[in-house]
Amino acid sequence: MSDVVIIGAGHNALTAAFYLAKAGRKPLVLERRHVVGGCATSEEFAPGYRSATLAHTVGPLRPSIVSDMNLERRGVRFVRPDPRIVAPSADGRTLLFSADPARTAEAIRPFSAKDATRYPEFCTALARAGDFLGPLVDMTPPSIDAPSKSELWELLKTGRRFRALGKKESFALLRWGPMAVADLVAEWFETDLLQAVIAARAIHGTAMGPWSAGTGAILLLHAAVDPAPGGSSVSVAGGPGALTRAMADAAREAGAEIRTGVEVRQILVKDGAAAGVLLADGTEIVARTVVSSADPRRTFLGLIDPVELEPGFITRIRNYRVPGTVAKVNFALSALPSFAGLAGDPAKALQGRVHIGPGIDYLERAFDASKYGDLSPAPYLDITFPSIHDASMAPAGRHVMSVHVQYAPYTLRSGSWSSLEDTLAATVLRTLEVSAPGVTSLVEHRQIITPLVIEQEFGPSGGHIHHGELALDQLFTMRPTLGWANYHTPIDSLFLCGAGTHPGNGLTGASGRNAAREILKAPRTARA
Numbered sequence: 001m002s003d004v005v006i007i008g009a010g011h012n013a014l015t016a017a018f019y020l021a022k023a024g025r026k027p028l029v030l031e032r033r034h035v036v037g038g039c040a041t042s043e044e045f046a047p048g049y050r051s052a053t054l055a056h057t058v059g060p061l062r063p064s065i066v067s068d069m070n071l072e073r074r075g076v077r078f079v080r081p082d083p084r085i086v087a088p089s090a091d092g093r094t095l096l097f098s099a100d101p102a103r104t105a106e107a108i109r110p111f112s113a114k115d116a117t118r119y120p121e122f123c124t125a126l127a128r129a130g131d132f133l134g135p136l137v138d139m140t141p142p143s144i145d146a147p148s149k150s151e152l153w154e155l156l157k158t159g160r161r162f163r164a165l166g167k168k169e170s171f172a173l174l175r176w177g178p179m180a181v182a183d184l185v186a187e188w189f190e191t192d193l194l195q196a197v198i199a200a201r202a203i204h205g206t207a208m209g210p211w212s213a214g215t216g217a218i219l220l221l222h223a224a225v226d227p228a229p230g231g232s233s234v235s236v237a238g239g240p241g242a243l244t245r246a247m248a249d250a251a252r253e254a255g256a257e258i259r260t261g262v263e264v265r266q267i268l269v270k271d272g273a274a275a276g277v278l279l280a281d282g283t284e285i286v287a288r289t290v291v292s293s294a295d296p297r298r299t300f301l302g303l304i305d306p307v308e309l310e311p312g313f314i315t316r317i318r319n320y321r322v323p324g325t326v327a328k329v330n331f332a333l334s335a336l337p338s339f340a341g342l343a344g345d346p347a348k349a350l351q352g353r354v355h356i357g358p359g360i361d362y363l364e365r366a367f368d369a370s371k372y373g374d375l376s377p378a379p380y381l382d383i384t385f386p387s388i389h390d391a392s393m394a395p396a397g398r399h400v401m402s403v404h405v406q407y408a409p410y411t412l413r414s415g416s417w418s419s420l421e422d423t424l425a426a427t428v429l430r431t432l433e434v435s436a437p438g439v440t441s442l443v444e445h446r447q448i449i450t451p452l453v454i455e456q457e458f459g460p461s462g463g464h465i466h467h468g469e470l471a472l473d474q475l476f477t478m479r480p481t482l483g484w485a486n487y488h489t490p491i492d493s494l495f496l497c498g499a500g501t502h503p504g505n506g507l508t509g510a511s512g513r514n515a516a517r518e519i520l521k522a523p524r525t526a527r528a
């Protein structure tokens with residue numbers, strides 16, 4: 001009999017496996033793909049070209065997880081680029097975001113002296129909010145109905161920290177959460193491009209636009225892991241695959257077993273408790289504990305016999321929203337593109353992310369199209385060049401360009417994604433030509449990953465990059481659903497550890513570690 005079976009080998013499952021193994025448990029990790037990493041891989045898509053297949057920045061991963069897993073000593077090289085973000089404007093100028101707020105303020109000055117003055121103040125406000133929210137990322141959301149003594153203690157500590165913020169900052173925090181991020185940024189800045197770059201983090205991967213209520217909360221959620229305005233640009237040399245391979249090594253070394261190419265077809269339940277898994281090849285693995293890193297919909301609606309779950313719970317999981325809005329296109333380029341208004345060596349200037357979305361209205365219009373089931377004709381793009389940090393990702397002198405395309409709605413008004421692939425690639429290049437003239441002529445190969453492909457090949461239901469919408473009604477005590485935010489499930493000894501649980505905001509590892517902590521606290525069953 002296995003001790004713990006973990007379904008999937010994404011970064012959260014690998015984190016959970018590591019902490020469970022460190023604590024003396026014997027996790028067996030089963031991954032249906034041929035590689036570990038889930039949505040964080042670096043795979044070859046054309047001869048000699050590897051890209052960050054889906055995710056291109058990494059969280060950032062919680063620093064304590066990086067040190068516990070000894071990731072840097074295992075060869076993971078985190079890249080903290082400067083400039084962090086390159087943002088072309090509609091008038092041909094380019095705004096560079098540096099790691100240093102004072103330098104960024106100077107870059108903002110030609111756009112607006114007033115904004116340049118306010119920028120460092122905004123950085124401080126966001127950093128203070130991030131400091132307060134950071135510990136919430138690493139805690140298990142408390143039960144609303146019957147909080148335990150330790151949960152009450154944690155809540156008390158949070159309340160004290162909230163009071164310590166002072167009146168002005170605590171009121172601002174309460175106000176920002178429910179706001180539309182467009183209103184929030186307009187209170188601080190007058191430059192449309194600056195507003196758009198900051199607001200974009202709040203809509204990244206969601207089915208919301210900058211004018212959607214509650215996007216302020218998503219900005220704060222991201223600030224909790226990296227408060228830099230515009231969001232994290234931390235990446236890993238070699239792409240996220242280099243990170244998750246090292247995480248798998250750490251988990252193995254701690255005592256976990258990882259098998260790839262193994263699909264779980266069903267979670268077996270006996271007397272209301274998880275009893276093991278049935279594999280696609282018909283093999284049964286009996287286990288004391290089962291942990292799923294698949295998203296909540298796939299886990300409860302796809303892997304469990306419905307008779308094992310209350311109809312009310314099934315309804316709540318059906319109501320858990322997974323409206324994917326992101327497509328990914330990886331390009332093989334003969335050279336780095338030249339962006340208008342960007343001087344100097346492109347390999348230096350393009351180390352971080354390129355943000356294409358020059359204004360709030362641009363972003364909202366991009367969202368508008370997706371509301372009615374259409375691909376945005378002028379999408380918001382978030383771009384990186386992973387080959388700048390690891391030359392082995394492309395043949396000598398050549399490069400890979402990783403493009404996050406939003407909005408590409410999973411549910412189309414008409415037609416199918418398989419017939420829209422060429423349109424998607426053409427739309428990306430047409431949009432990019434405005435800021436990087438001639439980029440199309442550099443393209444040698446491309447890999448098109450539509451929301452449907454994200455779901456079918458990589459797993460997340462609805463192709464949702466966060467395993468479920470990040471929205472006020474699906475965060476913290478409500479992720480994935482009220483009453484079950486503590487990584488437990490209505491089935492005894494079945495736990496969740498993927499991004500569909502709190503906090504679930506990118507490659508932070510927090511969901512995996514929080515889940516491992518709850519699993520270790522739970523009484524072990526002796527069932528055979």
Ligand SMILES: Cc1cc2nc3c(=O)[nH]c(=O)nc-3n(C[C@H](O)[C@H](O)[C@H](O)COP(=O)(O)OP(=O)(O)OC[C@H]3O[C@@H](n4cnc5c(N)ncnc54)[C@H](O)[C@@H]3O)c2cc1C
Binds near residue numbers: 007011
């Ligand atoms: C296009 C895209 C772009 C993104 N960009 C970024 C970014 O730039 N920065 C960032 O921080 N985050 C980004 N994200 C989000 C980030 O990748 C995810 O939040 C993160 O990978 C989730 O990790 P996870 O371990 O919870 O789940 P996953 O990475 O989804 O891993 C789950 C694993 O479970 C496996 N699985 C599912 N069902 C079964 C089964 N029945 N049997 C066996 N195995 C199974 C899947 O194959 C998968 O490997 C992006 C995601 C996508 C899709």
